Amino acid sequence: MTTTRTTSAGSRTAAKPRKRRTPEEARSVILDAAEARLQKLGLEGLNVVGVAEDAGLSHASVIHHFGNTAGMRQALGERMTQALLSDLVGALKSDTQPQKILAAVFHAMVGGGHAKLLAWRALNDSDSELPDEAVQRLFKELIRRTGERFGQQDATLIRNNLLLIASSAIGLGISGNALPALLGVDEIDNNEFADWLAHLLLDDDKTCT
Amino acid sequence: MTTTRTTSAGSRTAAKPRKRRTPEEARSVILDAAEARLQKLGLEGLNVVGVAEDAGLSHASVIHHFGNTAGMRQALGERMTQALLSDLVGALKSDTQPQKILAAVFHAMVGGGHAKLLAWRALNDSDSELPDEAVQRLFKELIRRTGERFGQQDATLIRNNLLLIASSAIGLGISGNALPALLGVDEIDNNEFADWLAHLLLDDDKTCT
DNA sequence: ACCGCTATCTACATTGGTGTCAATAAGGAA
DNA sequence: TTCCTTATTGACACCAATGTAGATAGCGGT
Numbered sequence: 490m491t492t493t494r495t496t497s498a499g500s501r502t503a504a505k506p507r508k509r510r511t512p513e514e515a516r517s518v519i520l521d522a523a524e525a526r527l528q529k530l531g532l533e534g535l536n537v538v539g540v541a542e543d544a545g546l547s548h549a550s551v552i553h554h555f556g557n558t559a560g561m562r563q564a565l566g567e568r569m570t571q572a573l574l575s576d577l578v579g580a581l582k583s584d585t586q587p588q589k590i591l592a593a594v595f596h597a598m599v600g601g602g603h604a605k606l607l608a609w610r611a612l613n614d615s616d617s618e619l620p621d622e623a624v625q626r627l628f629k630e631l632i633r634r635t636g637e638r639f640g641q642q643d644a645t646l647i648r649n650n651l652l653l654i655a656s657s658a659i660g661l662g663i664s665g666n667a668l669p670a671l672l673g674v675d676e677i678d679n680n681e682f683a684d685w686l687a688h689l690l691l692d693d694d695k696t697c698t
Numbered sequence: 699m700t701t702t703r704t705t706s707a708g709s710r711t712a713a714k715p716r717k718r719r720t721p722e723e724a725r726s727v728i729l730d731a732a733e734a735r736l737q738k739l740g741l742e743g744l745n746v747v748g749v750a751e752d753a754g755l756s757h758a759s760v761i762h763h764f765g766n767t768a769g770m771r772q773a774l775g776e777r778m779t780q781a782l783l784s785d786l787v788g789a790l791k792s793d794t795q796p797q798k799i800l801a802a803v804f805h806a807m808v809g810g811g812h813a814k815l816l817a818w819r820a821l822n823d824s825d826s827e828l829p830d831e832a833v834q835r836l837f838k839e840l841i842r843r844t845g846e847r848f849g850q851q852d853a854t855l856i857r858n859n860l861l862l863i864a865s866s867a868i869g870l871g872i873s874g875n876a877l878p879a880l881l882g883v884d885e886i887d888n889n890e891f892a893d894w895l896a897h898l899l900l901d902d903d904k905t906c907t
Numbered sequence: 908a909c910c911g912c913t914a915t916c917t918a919c920a921t922t923g924g925t926g927t928c929a930a931t932a933a934g935g936a937a
Numbered sequence: 938t939t940c941c942t943t944a945t946t947g948a949c950a951c952c953a954a955t956g957t958a959g960a961t962a963g964c965g966g967t
Binding site for chain 3 (some may be wrong): 946954959963
């Protein structure tokens with residue numbers, strides 16, 4: 490029995506006009522909706538039906554552009570990673586004062602929601618895959634610049650400093666307001682905290698010898 | 699038409715023996731399997747069918763004990779939170795040297811997978827709910843002890859120290875090996891890092907005045 | 908041995924999400 | 938205009954997971 494597919498015939502409801510976008514536009518619109526849903530609804534919100542509804546098109550179109558759900562999620566992850574890198578590079582180039590750089594990094598990680606992205610990828614990818622080359626190159630650059638700015642030569646010390654900064658930024662971004670709430674503060678001033686941390690790291694260098 | 703349910707009649711396959719557990723045992727076995735699946739498969743692994751299979755019983759039994767899937771997940775979150783608190787309290791009581799305490803905290807957060815739990819809850823709960831009283835009490839105690847051990851009175855300084863320690867521990871636990879890999883190290887020695895951090899925080903106190 | 912409670916099971920109904928397919932229409936090119 | 942490409946869509950089949958209900962069986966109490 491061939492399934493008789495309803496063709497044009499009986500559509501009494503006036504067919505609503507279609508909006509034809511370029512593939513780039515469509516992908517952009519879809520990923521915008523997906524990113525908003527990730528922020529608002531969490532991981533469960535990243536399904537093609539919901540994303541398509543928010544984006545204003547059918548879920549079949551989403552699959553058409555990304556192949557399948559996994560493709561959509563991967564594309565979103567890549568786009569957000571690129572945004573993270575862009576923000577970090579901008580923070581590094583913006584200023585020459587270590588305090589300002591730290592503040593910019595914290596702002597990017599915490600305010601921009603990048604930390605949640607990292608956590609999401611860490612939780613989803615069962616085997617934490619190696620970071621892509623772009624990220625690795627960025628960190629090479631970061632290590633070099635840090636060595637310059639902070640005037641430190643000891644590789645281990647630089648690594649510890651960077652590890653502390655990065656892990657703290659990630660932890661702050663993920664915990665959100667929960668951690669400050671535990672410590673009895675309503676909200677944390679990232680600039681102030683970054684300032685304090687910068688002083689802590691710098692002053693340690695010149696510990697009275 | 700009443701659905702004639704197949705009763706005992708036609709079962710040619712020998713009925714396999716049931717294992718009757720106490721409710722506590724059953725819940726424990728189920729949550730063990732759920733926790734293992736969370737570690738191995740990530741968030742997607744926390745479904746009743748998969749958990750039931752790993753636990754060695756039917757998914758209907760899981761629903762019987764926890765009401766529904768959300769109940770099972772909540773129970774798991776609560777049990778893991780209790781374990782986290784227990785580990786942290788143990789770390790605080792274990793030793794009097796700040797370095798040892800820090801190392802124990804890092805070990806609990808990173809090695810025990812507690813950080814991933816926190817990230818999971820942060821990502822899932824759309825509105826980050828306030829931490830329960832037990833956690834709040836623990837942190838009050840933590841603040842007090844820290845003030846004693848580190849010999850610091852300034853509240854802001856204590857808060858910054860704690861914030862740095864906690865956020866860094868969370869960030870390290872989540873990023874796993876990815877972050878050290880970026881910095882060119884295969885693995886991070888938590889003890890060594892904790893030692894360095896403790897010295898950093900303590901030495902800052904006695905900055906040459 | 909008998910009985911009552913309930914943990915456990917199998918089977919089923921239902922839902923929600925995924926991916927496919929053929930038809931349609933929007934825009935550009937000739 | 939006419940034609941062609943393809944973005945878009947509704948409908949459908951499928952699957953995985955959830956939750957329900959009745960039947961069954963293990964275990965303790967009497």
